[in-house]
Amino acid sequence: MENILEVKNLCKKYKGFELQNVNITLPKGMIMGFIGENGAGKTTTIKAILDIIKNYTGEIKIFGLDNRKEDKKIKEDIGVVLDDMFFPEILTPNDINTIMKNIYKNWDSQLYFKYLNDFTLPNNKPIKTLSKGMRKKLEIATAISHHPKLLILDEPTAGLDPIARNEVIDIFQNFIQNEECSIFISTHITTDLEHIADYITFINNGKIVLSKNREELLEEYGILKCSQEEFEKIDKKDFIKYKKNKYQYDVLVENIKEFNKKYQVNTIDKITLEELMILMVKGEK
Amino acid sequence: MLGFIKKDLLMIKSNIKILVILLFIYVIMAFQGQMDLSFLIPFISVMIMMSTFSYDTFNKWEAYAVTLPNGRKNSVKAKYLATIILISITTIIIAILSFIISYAKTNIIDFENIIGTTFGSLFATILLQSLIYPAMYKFGPEKARIGLMVIIFSVAIIGGFIANYIDLSAVIKILEYIGAYWIIIFTIAMILMLYVSYKISEKIYFKKEF
Numbered sequence A: 001m002e003n004i005l006e007v008k009n010l011c012k013k014y015k016g017f018e019l020q021n022v023n024i025t026l027p028k029g030m031i032m033g034f035i036g037e038n039g040a041g042k043t044t045t046i047k048a049i050l051d052i053i054k055n056y057t058g059e060i061k062i063f064g065l066d067n068r069k070e071d072k073k074i075k076e077d078i079g080v081v082l083d084d085m086f087f088p089e090i091l092t093p094n095d096i097n098t099i100m101k102n103i104y105k106n107w108d109s110q111l112y113f114k115y116l117n118d119f120t121l122p123n124n125k126p127i128k129t130l131s132k133g134m135r136k137k138l139e140i141a142t143a144i145s146h147h148p149k150l151l152i153l154d155e156p157t158a159g160l161d162p163i164a165r166n167e168v169i170d171i172f173q174n175f176i177q178n179e180e181c182s183i184f185i186s187t188h189i190t191t192d193l194e195h196i197a198d199y200i201t202f203i204n205n206g207k208i209v210l211s212k213n214r215e216e217l218l219e220e221y222g223i224l225k226c227s228q229e230e231f232e233k234i235d236k237k238d239f240i241k242y243k244k245n246k247y248q249y250d251v252l253v254e255n256i257k258e259f260n261k262k263y264q265v266n267t268i269d270k271i272t273l274e275e276l277m278i279l280m281v282k283g284e285k
Numbered sequence B: 001m002l003g004f005i006k007k008d009l010l011m012i013k014s015n016i017k018i019l020v021i022l023l024f025i026y027v028i029m030a031f032q033g034q035m036d037l038s039f040l041i042p043f044i045s046v047m048i049m050m051s052t053f054s055y056d057t058f059n060k061w062e063a064y065a066v067t068l069p070n071g072r073k074n075s076v077k078a079k080y081l082a083t084i085i086l087i088s089i090t091t092i093i094i095a096i097l098s099f100i101i102s103y104a105k106t107n108i109i110d111f112e113n114i115i116g117t118t119f120g121s122l123f124a125t126i127l128l129q130s131l132i133y134p135a136m137y138k139f140g141p142e143k144a145r146i147g148l149m150v151i152i153f154s155v156a157i158i159g160g161f162i163a164n165y166i167d168l169s170a171v172i173k174i175l176e177y178i179g180a181y182w183i184i185i186f187t188i189a190m191i192l193m194l195y196v197s198y199k200i201s202e203k204i205y206f207k208k209e210f
Helices: A042-049 A071-076 A093-100 A109-118 A132-144 A162-175 A190-196 A214-220 A228-232 A256-263 A273-282 B002-014 B016-031 B037-058 B061-066 B071-106 B111-139 B141-165 B169-207
Strands: A003-014 A017-027 A031-035 A057-062 A078-081 A150-154 A182-186 A199-204 A207-213 A222-226 A241-244 A249-253 A268-270
Touching: A003 A042, A003 A182, A017 A031, A017 A042, A017 A182, A017 A199, A017 A207, A031 A042, A031 A190, A031 A273, A042 A057, A042 A150, A042 A182, A071 A078, A071 B071, A078 A132, A093 A109, A093 A132, A093 B002, A109 A132, A132 A150, A132 A162, A162 A182, A162 A190, A190 A214, A190 A273, A199 A214, A199 A273, A207 A214, A214 A256, A222 A256, A228 A249, A241 A273, A249 A273, A256 A268, B002 B016, B002 B037, B002 B071, B016 B037, B016 B071, B037 B061, B037 B071, B037 B111, B037 B141, B061 B071, B071 B111, B071 B169, B111 B141, B111 B169
Parallel strands: A031 A182, A031 A199, A078 A150, A150 A182
Antiparallel strands: A003 A017, A003 A057, A199 A207, A222 A249, A222 A268, A241 A249
C-alpha cells in the first residue's frame, strides 16, 4: 500500500521537552488519529511535518517527497487546520476567498461558498465577530476547498458543539470517500476518532507509545477491573499499565484472548480510546 | 504570491476609514501651514505596514502562511511588494496634494521644491523600511517598534550634532557635484537598500520557527 505520509526518526529538542524518534506511517486513503495529552508532542510533530519549526532531525516524506526540498509541490495538495486561530481577524470570509484563489492553483470558490453556506457562516462579517466554533468551521472550509489529497488537522473539533462536531466529522468522512485522500488528525476528543479513524497513533512525553489499526486496537486491548487480591495474582509482564482506584484496580491488558486463556477471567471490558489514553498516561507499571 | 499581497492590501483596506480621517486632518494642517505634507509619507507608510506585521503576529497568521504553497518565500516577497505599492500610492497622493496646496496658497506651483521634498521623503521612507523590516522579522513587531523609535531619535540626535559641530560644506559640495544626477543616484540607492533588506529578511524568515 502506498504511503501518503512517512515520518522516520523525527527528533526535536527544546528546553525541558524532546521529541524522540517519532515514526509515523499513514497509508493512502486512510485516517490516522493522533492522540496524546497536552504537551505530549502532537503539535510539535505536526509543525515539523509542515516545516513550521526548523532544526529537527529525521526524515519526513509527504506523497513520497521530502517535505523540505519539495515544499511548494507538497503544499499545493495539503489542507491544514492548526490548533490556534490563524486568520487575520479584520478580514472577512469573502476576503479569505480572494486571498486563497490567488494562492492555490486548484482553489474552488464555488465549493468554498457551498461550505460557508452549509455551515451557515456569513460571507461579509469580519472574522473577529465570529464565535470560536464558527471560526473553526471557516478554517475547515478553507482547508478543504482546494481539493487537497491530505488533510493535516491539529485539534480541528476543539471548541465546536456536538452538532457542529458531527457536521465536521461528516465532512471528513465524505472527504475520505475519494480513495486518493487521507487525513492526519490530532485531537483530545477521542470519541470523534472511534468512528472515523483507521489508525490510532498515541504519543506520550515526545515518544510514540502505540500505533495500530483502530479496529484491532479496540478489539485486542481491554480493561480488567479487579480487586487488589486478584491484581496481585497477575504477572507484571501480562499487563501494560494499571491504575488503583478507590474500590478496584483498572488493569490495561494488551491481548484480551491470551489473558483470558491464562487467567480464566471474564470481566475484561473493551476499552475506549479515552480510557486507553488515561491508563497509558496516568497508569503505573 | 498575489494572494499574499492581496492579504496585506485587504488588511490595510479594512482600516481605510481611519487612514482617510488622518489624511484629512493632515491636509487641513498643511493648508494652515502647520505641517509639510511631504514628511507624511514616511510616517503613514511605516505605520500602515507595521500594523500588518502586528496583525500577522497577533493572529498567528505566520505559522499558517508557512503551510501554504511557497509560504515562507512569498510571505516576505509579498510584504516588500505590498510596501512598494503602498509607498507609490501615498507618494502620488501626497505629491498631488502638495501641488494643490502650493497652488491654492500662492497661485504658483513650485515644481522643483515639491519634487525635491517628495523624493527626499520617499528616500527616508525606503531607508526606514529597509532597516525596520529585517528587525520586524527577527524580533517581532513589538520589539522592532521600540527599535524604530531608537533609530528615529538616534538619527535626530546624530543629525543635530552633525549640523551643529561639523562643517557641512563638503557634503554640500558633493551634492552640488552630483547636480542633476541626484534622482538617478538616489533611485539606485533605494533599489539597493530594498534589495539588501529583502535578502536579509528572507534569510531570517527561512530559519524562523513559529
